[in-house]
Amino acid sequence: MGRLVVVSNRVAVPRRGEPPAAGGLAVALKEAFDSRGGLWFGWSGSVAPNPPDMVRHARRGRVDYAVVDLSDAAYQGFYAGYANSALWPLFHFRLGLLSYDRGQAETYRAVNRHYAEKLLPMLRRDDTIWVHDYQLIPLGAALREMGSRHRIGYFHHIPFPPWAVFSAMPGAEDLIRDLLAYDLVGVQTHRDQAGLCDCMSQGTGMKVRPGGEVRLRSRRTVLRAFPIGIDTDGFAEAARTSVQSPEAERLRTSLVGRKLIIGAERLDYTKGLPERLRAFGALMEGWPEYRNAVTYLQVAARSREDVESYKDLKRDIERLAGTINAEYGDVDWTPVRYVGRAVARDTLAGYYRMAPVGLVTPLRDGMNLVAKEYVAAQDPDDPGVLVLSRFAGAAEGMPEALLVNPLDAQGTAEALAAALSMPLAERRERHGAIFRRLRENTVKSWSGDFLRLLEGNDDPAEAHPPSRAAALSMYQARLSSRSVATSSANSPADKAGTQVADLSTARASRAR
Incomplete structure (x- = not known):
């Protein structure tokens, strides 16, 4: 091997x-x-x-x-440009946000x-x-x-x-x-x-x-x-330890007996954060018994701050959180707590364990390990309930979660209310089935x-x-025999430090 x-x-x-x-x-x-x-x-x-x-x-x-x-040019064309402004929205079904530039596509290949x-x-x-x-x-x-x-x-x-x-x-x-x-x-x-x-x-x-x-x-x-998957047993142990940490105790004390709904994501338009806030607002409006009885903590670590759509998203989230807090908050209660920075993974594990509801509602996600970590972190004797988007990859293996369409704010609010009032026996049954599956399918x-x-x-x-020398020799010979696309010295591909071959030749080569 x-x-x-x-x-x-x-x-x-x-x-x-x-x-x-x-x-x-x-x-x-x-x-x-x-x-x-x-x-x-x-x-x-x-x-x-x-x-x-x-x-x-x-x-x-x-x-x-x-x-x-x-180089700066390679980063802008390859990473900030084509990878994150074209491929990322494409793979997440967000064609309206797709921004294509041929020069950036060439830099990506270069x-x-x-x-x-x-x-x-x-x-x-x-x-x-x-x-x-x-x-x-x-x-x-x-x-x-x-x-x-x-x-x-x-x-x-x-x-x-x-x-x-x-x-x-x-x-x-x-x-x-x-x-x-x-x-x-x-x-x-x-x-x-x-x-x-x-x-x-x-x-x-x-x-x-x-x-x-x-x-x-x-x-x-x-x-x-x-x-x-995740290291299920390892994360469960981290949660058992971290829930007793000073950071967890600070959060527990600040809740003053209120139930905690938690979400933890990277700040990204695929994660459905505005939709999540609208659903929590719908919960506050339609279920007045949860006013001053529930706190929603959303951790959203900043990312890709050089991309304009992410700046717009940040402003939208801050506006929505402010609106909910102004409408329903009180002098001793802030309904939405929004933390716009990363929180240590072990600290989050403790937060998950004390939260009766985990709210994970991306508009589209490959897997979403937060959903799995939330379930792994729970106390099996008194577990919380996962409210999960059906568009997260994790939903395929977690049918016992409360699956929602994040675009339906009222439907998600109903799931939140059901999670907050779910009997202990049902919570144990749902959690146990998911947890056993997580232990079988680990990272x-x-x-x-x-x-x-x-x-x-x-x-x-x-x-x-x-051999390495022969491989490089073959490649150099192939380059010398192929026509190279003409471009100015300031083209994105030149700035990337590589040459861009004639596109028809490149396509034929890839087909081989």
Whole structure:
């Protein structure tokens, strides 16, 4: 068994002597890295006008971290532009917010090629490569073009819409063809798998076989759902400890016996935060018995503050919270408490445990681990109730939650009222069923299932991969023989530090 090579857009290198971050991919991949060692490659998070064209390395435990910086132009075109202003709204079914710019699309591909060029010399013959999320869709195709014959998997962490939505993106067919460079493409839910298969069928004209298999000449690509989980027992233990912490005690004291409804999200228009506030306002209006008896705490960590739509969202949330507090608040009670910054994960675990209601109502979400963490944090003897959007990926595996349409404020308010008044026996039954499922489908089983299928695929490369030098030589020869699109020295692709090949040639190469 070779190394595991993980590629993600952002790589946070732990400080020497400190453990990896407690959330995200670091937790998901810890077990795999511990057992076999590996390399983690991606963007450092640093942006500069003219960053050094080099890879920085660090070794922590059995993991080698390798990171690169981005130029200002590359960051704006690749990340803030195409990835977050075009792909993010597309994958979340928000076509009205999609902003497409061809120069940014070219920069997106140029940065992915640049990553491939930096990664290839570090690869060993028997490495397994696992690429993560929408920022890096073309990376597998770029590696194949440069000669890589490794097993390469891709996991898509956010929703995957059907072709009727996806086809709105200019160049949609090329993005779908890029996925054929991977041996395994994973998505969060069976609904996402159906969307992906629909896009593959209609976007490429290729037949998707039963089980989500596509064959292009000698290559087989498998399309499969892998619902990501959490460290259920670990989070439950963190909640049991944290609920006794000084931070939790401060919150408990401030509630003065009132029931707590809690939501915790990153500030994003996909999370349905304005709709959530309207639902709470409807609860206050229609169920006066809960006035001065319930407090709603919403944590919304700021993100992407350089994107205008996020600034508008922040203003909208603040306005709605202020309106509810002005309408229903009293001198000793603020109905809505809005915290616009990140709260430590362990602290949140304690908050979840003391909250009789968890409110998780995204307009669209790949999975939403907050829903799973809320259930894991509960006291099984006196558990709270999860009110969950049916549009969250988590809803597929949590039918015992109170499922709502977040666009229906009155319906969500009814679910909140039902949750606040639910008998103990029913709460225990619902919580127990979800909790047992969370313990069976953990983050460890998610990564293990994906890697076992990726490394067990027949083909795609019966021959050994070429040496690194040979692969680079083939790629350079291919570049020298192809026409390069003419562009001014100030084009987005030039600023990204890479060349953009003639688009028709690039499409033909990706189809191969």
